[in-house]
Amino acid sequence: MGKENIKVDVSLIIRKSCHACKEVLSVLATYMNRQSHINFTIIDLDEENSFKWQHSTITPSVWINDKMWYAGKVNIERFDEKIKKLINL
Numbered sequence: 001m002g003k004e005n006i007k008v009d010v011s012l013i014i015r016k017s018c019h020a021c022k023e024v025l026s027v028l029a030t031y032m033n034r035q036s037h038i039n040f041t042i043i044d045l046d047e048e049n050s051f052k053w054q055h056s057t058i059t060p061s062v063w064i065n066d067k068m069w070y071a072g073k074v075n076i077e078r079f080d081e082k083i084k085k086l087i088n089l
Contacts (some may be wrong), residue, residue, distance in 0.1 A: 011041045011063040021060040024074050028062070031076055037087060054073045 012019035014027055025042065032040040045057060062070040062079075069082065 005035055007039055008083060008086060009039045009041070009063075009065050011043055013043050013045060013057075013058045013059055013061045013063065015045050017027075017046070018059050020072060024060040024062070024070075025080060026076055027076050031080070035083075038083070 010028075010032070012021075012025060014025060028040070032038055045059060058068075058071045060070075060072065060074075061068055062074055064083075064086070070079070
């Protein structure tokens with residue numbers, strides 16, 4: 001499989017009342033706009049109850065391919081390095 005076909009699933013877990021969630025969403029949304037190999041999903045725990053029972057209720061948290069990478073703030077430079085390493089760029 002070529003590198004252009006590799007997809008990464010990124011899920012951001014938020015709550016609407018969480019100010020830190022809004023900050024992380026802003027940073028990640030800007031980053032995701034430049035990434036074609038990432039499937040970006042936002043899960044609001046105030047609306048999505050099934051996620052609570054399958055994963056964590058920590059907000060904000062970033063999950064990559066069903067593994068938690070971040071809880072709280074995201075260092076976007078480090079995030080980018082880890083994504084590139086994951087897809088071998």
